[in-house]
Amino acid sequence: MRNILQMIPGGAPVVVGLALAGLLLSVVPCRPQMWLYPLVRQAVQMKVNYQTRDMLAKTTPHFIIRYTEKDADTIDMVAQAAEAAYQPVTAALNYAPGGKTLILVYPDRQAMKQAYGWAGDAGAMGFYWGGIIQILSPKAWMKDSQSVAEFMVNGPIVHEYTHLVLDYMTRGNYTRWFTEGLAQYVEYRVNGYEWVTADNGLGGKLYTMAELDGNFDGLPNQALAYRQSLALVRYIDEVHGDAKLNQVLGSLKAGVKVDKAIEKALGMDYGTYESLVNAWAKGNMKQYVRAAN
Template identity: 60%
Template structure:
C-alpha cells in the first residue's frame, strides 16, 4: 500500500494551479494579466519554498532566511542587513508587505548558477525572482576584514528587496530597465552606492530605449545598460522631483505603459524624455 504524503499532495496541487494560472496569464491582454500576476508569483514562491524545505531557517520580524550549514555564521548578518533595508525601501514605495519575505543563501556560485540554469560565465551577488530573494553567500565575495557595515552598504540587499517590493506594487507591470534603474536609485539614496566601472561611463555610444526595453538581458555591455537605467530614473527624481518619480510608479500600478506613465507625469512625450535624460546625464554623471 502506498502512503500518501500530504505535503506532496499540497505541492502537486499548487503546481497544477500554477500551470493553470500561467496558461491564463499568456492568453489574456496585458491589463488583465496584472490581476493574475500575483498568483503566478505566489505559485513560484511556493515551489521555491518547497524545493528548499530541508534548508535551515532563521526568522526575523519581516524575513525568513534559509541557509545551508556552510552559512550558519553569516545568516545573522544577512538578516540584519535585510531588516535594515526594510523600512527605507517600503517607505520609498509606500507599501508594506503582509507576509514575510523568503531569502535563500546559496553557499557558492555553482549552486546559484544551477538554480537559474546559468552558464559558468554568469555571476551575481543577488537575484530577485518569483517573490523570493536569492543571494550568493557573503563568504564568496566579501574581502577579508570587511565588516557587517561593509556588507550592508555594498551588498545586494537593498537592491534586491527594492525589486521585490516594486514587483508587488506594480504587479509585474514594468520593463526591465525601469526596475533596474529604480532599484539602483533606492540603493543610491539609502547607501550612497553607485556601480561605476571603466566600461559603463556615459561618454560612449549609448543603447537606445528600444534596446533597453526589448533586449536588456542580452545586451553586450550589461554594466552600461544598468548605468543608463539609473541615469534615466535619477533624471526624473533629481530634475522633476521625487514625487514625480512616485507618480510614474503609480501609473505603472494603474496598468499604464512606462511610456505613458512618464509622458503623463512629466508632461512631455517619451522621445523628449529620452533626449532630456541623456543630456542631463552627460553633465551630471560624468564619471
C-alpha cells in the first residue's frame, strides 16, 4: 500500500484525525478497522477528485466519468456500459453504494500505470482503488473502439464495479482472493467471460488456502491464483446456492472474517471446503484447450 500521507489531502493532520477517530471507534464491538477504513477511503477520493478536476467529465445516473480529449468519442460507450453494469452487480450483491462512482479513463497503458503510483499488472484493462474505478481507454485494446457490445462483454467495468460494491458493502472486510473470485464470478454470470489460459488449469498442483489467504498478489502464477479464486466462489453459489453466498456476504458485512463466514454458511471447516472445491473444480470448470493450427 502506498504511503497514506501521499494519498490523503491534508497530509499528516488528516491522518492524525483519522487515527484519533480510530481510537474512539475501538470501543465499538464491531472490528474497529471497518469503521476507520471508510474514512480513509473518503479522504483518498477527495484527493483524486481534486487532482482530476480539470479533466473532461460525463455524468450518468450512477457514475461520473472523467477522461481526456483523446477519448471524447468513446465516452458515450463507456457510460452505457457502466450503467448496464449497475443493476446486475448491485442485484448480485444485494447492495448499492450511495452517490455516484468516479470512473477515470486513461488514454494509454503508461498513463494508467503511472496513476498514483499504481504498480499492478501491466496488461490489466482497469483497477479499483480507494472508491474509484480506473480503466484503460477502449482505443488501447479493442478491435473496434466503437463496439458497445465488445466493450460490455470484454471490458473491465463489471469486474471493477463488483470490487467497489463489495468494498463499500463490507467496509474493506474481505481477503484478496475473495474479492477477485467474486468479481470474476459476477463477470461470468453477467457476460459469460472466464479467464482460461494454458497456465491456470485446475487439474494439477494448486495453491493452498493458506497461500491464497496469506500472499495472493505475491504468488508466482497469478493466472492460477485468479482461476482458483473464481472456483472458490463459484462452488459456494453453484453447489450450495445463492442463499449461501448471500449469507457469506452478510457475515462479511457484519465483520466476520472470510474463513469463519464460509464455515458458518456451509456448515463445514475451512480445510474440508478447500478439498471439496478442488475436487469440484476439476470436473466442473472449463479447461484450456489449445487451438488447432
